[in-house]
């Protein structure tokens with residue numbers, strides 16, 4: 107599975123492809139080197155399910171490792187409610203839902219189908235507001251969009267010419283370690 111793309115990086119790739127390269131370079135480094143507040147909160151959002159403490163219902167499957175041979179992705183789901191046939195991704199805060207976050211949920215969905223689970227409902231759960239946000243099951247067109255996106259991700263070469271977006275750099279956790287920009291992020 108070494109060529110499989112991690113589902114958790116799909117949204118990061120949309121934010122900035124170069125951040126994926128930096129993530130791979132620094133992933134073994136001390137997390138304090140680059141973890142900024144938003145990511146720390148994101149980690150907290152997943153701690154409950156990773157520690158399997160967010161639900162006491164035996165109806166729920168938490169933190170299940172999943173993968174898809176068809177898409178070439180792997181990762182973990184947050185919560186699958188068996189009775190409701192509902193797949194849920196927890197986020198600390200969701201002011202808006204980005205395409206990359208949808209890609210993550212869709213990728214989890216296709217992984218679960220490939221593993222033989224039935225899914226009739228998708229949702230994000232916003233922890234900070236205790237809000238469930240229903241998401242439509244992806245269409246065939248949306249599946250194609252996801253497949254093409256994963257292909258672009260797979261073909262990405264960090265040596266390709268690239269102009270950074272300073273507004274993104276300002277909010278990037280790798281900003282202080284990145285050779286593409288001189289700006290300092292807002293978390294410094």
Ligand code: SF4
Nearest residue numbers: 122125270275278284
């Ligand atoms: S600092 Fe800017 S260019 Fe570098 S990874 Fe982050 S967003 Fe991309």
